[in-house]
Amino acid sequence: MTTDAAERHPLAYLLDLRGLKAEAYLLRVAEQHQRMGYGQMAYRKEKASRWIAGVYAPSYHTQLAMAALEGIPPEAIHAHGWPGWLLLALPDHTLFTLPWTTTGAVHALEITGGPVDRRKFLITTSVTLGTTVAQWSAAAPAGAAPTAGRHIGADVPAHFEQRLDSLRRLDDTVGSGDVYDAARAELRLITATLKNASFGEGVERRLFGAAAEASRSAGWTAYDSGKAAAAERHYSTALRAAASADDPVVGANILAFWAIQHYSTGNPRGAVDLIEAALSQAPRTGSARLTSMLHARACRAHAHAGDTRAAGRSANAALDAYEHAGPIEDDLPCVYWYNLGETHQLLGSSALNLGNPKQAVAHFLEASTATSQEAYNGDAFPRGYAIYLARLAEAHLCLGDVDAAVATAHDAVDRMGGVTSARGTNTLEDLRKKLARRRGIPAVADFLDYTETE
Template identity: 50%
Template sequence: MITATAVQPHPLSTLLSRHGLTAAAYLKRVADRHLALGFGAMAHRKEKVTRWTREGVTPEKSALLAIASLHDIDFADVDRYGWPGFLLLALDDDRTVLESPWTAAGTVTALTEVGGPVKDRRGFLIASTATLASALAQWLTAEPALAIGDRGRRVGAEAAALFDVRLDALRHLDDTVGAGQVYDAAVLELRLVADLLKNASYSEATGRRLFASAAEASRLAGWCAYDEGRHAAAERHFVASLRASSSAQDPTLGAVTLAFWANLRYNADDSHGALHLLDGALADRRKISSPRVKAMLHARAARAHSKAGEPLSAWRQVDAAFDAYAKADAPDADLASMYWINHGELHQVAASSALSLGEPRRALENFHAALTHADPYDTDREARGAVIYQVREAEAHLALGDVDAALDLGHQVIHTMGGIDSARTTSTLDELRGQLTGHRHVPAVADFLNYAA
């Protein structure tokens, strides 16, 4: 089992390293900017940097503004992200990931950049509509690139096989404990693969397998970043993953990445951007080797349409998801990453779509089917997902006026959440608490709200 954690250097230390500055030289620049902004003279002994980076000392507000001005960071972002979070805005160069050539070498550059030492904490999207369209077009039209390494030690297929085993363990850990620690482990895997791709020797077949491992590691890191509410980091990882799937010549892996990227987009209020990604993934579905992947794509399209308020399209996509799944073989014969796609999961998606479309009774029918079907949703294996779906089921009961049923589910949610590190589950519970606030006059509701605070 992988337990390593990526060590994150202080953002200011990384800034100094990138610009080749000593602590004294950097502080002199800050002091000059401090004076130019009208804040007066500022002492610039190099010991300040040590206190800021190693002793947990936060600079004075005027110094923070001088630092922000030095790096062209909006002053509003100083308060929005705090110290040292706002410095990440100066560190993350999205252009490398978004604009590198769609070649094997360009992919390695993007993977190296996205797997770097700085944890991007920005909670907003970085891909414009034009960027989405460009990435999708490049993925669809990029010429197959030879993935051959001719540097350093020779590695074979066994290296890629080991990455497959480690990534499978991380996927299941993510289900159980949430994204907090799994993100760091996924990034470590990505760095290992990227290092081999850049510095080792390997055959074309092994190179494709290594790029496939990189695609999955970056996809998993993107999913974990999204689960932590770090949308910019998630999109960087999804772009890098899509590139790696192209270099691996594996359209099925690319479709998986697009499905997870679409999930981020429609939950960030960009349903149409999500549908653009999904339409691209399904444009030539004959190239997708996994029926479960096709089912997932249709399910994600159903959610996007439901969030856009398009019931006819949403229910057509639900039907298409079940039709695709009907062609699936046993889980062991499918992609290892698709173990969680079953009838129960598709019923949960149908239920969530119904809830978004204002059909709470239809939602409850599907929530019930998800748990009672012969191929049910596994609440033990997927504790985080179970929390999210339980909250949605509680919301359906509230929509029908059944406060007691909603409270029962609320207590189940709190019990299930124990030990799960996930910003999404926390925010989902907050949404339920918000809906229950209108029933605070009921003693049982007031007790629950106090307990869940």
């Protein structure tokens, strides 16, 4: 059983919650299985390990016995599937079983905007991801139900949208730590407005769109700060709000950022599903730039899954779509950061994942040598640039060019200074471990000494 699988799976969390070893819990299930007339059931701990790892799923009768043991009705097995129905046995199941309505969306916004959840458990398995995306696709948008409270106009969501745009840009330069708290504060303010004011249908949908973006921002900054479980809940809530907003742009953008978390934490297939759902909405967005970004994210997911052919198709699709992109200043606000240089950085990262460092170096260098408007802007995105430089250094190292690797690694460390990002710090630490294998080279030893932490 891997750590990532254990953190993501509801059964692993349930065992921890009950304070039980797998074999002891399975013994209880086996006894319930026999009481219900289904016969004997093996209860070796390896069985639970395989369920958690996703190698096998329990038989239907075993699931019925487990549900009975947890006091969950049999119909929940059909409604939520394995392991989704197990969420009903957990104390934080409410967020993931709320109805996909405007009322459910507001309730979810209240939960995720409340006290910070310190748990490390990640609820969204591949199965629950698929269910979430399907429910998002089928959800009805907000319809301006009658409300009491002071009437507000379009200027209010416009103010929220401007503030959220500023938060996106602050995250680029100061890092995710403080921006996470600010995004959650925005989320609470927008949620209070949705609950207490009155408005027309258009304003309500824009408010839900702003709430979705605030929750997406909180999700991204939570993930970048190392709060992966909180990020999952924010992304799930953001998608609910996007459904009420009937906004394909914010929905596609949420799915793209959510995919980053999944392909970076050992679930690339789930990431592919998220990106495919986002790409299904791409024609509605009217943005070739956004479409290109989604294809580039698909390339990253396929690369993490080791699928060279699919990654190559997505890379070509990203570059082809970008040829039709208009001026960045006239495009959607959420893709202000995405230009041709960024595309090559993402494709270079994918090539590195696929074991092709020579192609990776070519993409990374292409990112910085494009025309001035299309080159990757490292000054504007120091955290992102530090991460890309670390990957370039790794590619140089794979090719045996230690001098270039060390010089690039120094540049990465200098770029990262002053920006808070657990993701960036972890990337640089991984690079140090790879360089440590060459400690006998003086330049490498000097770099390791220079970057050693107390």
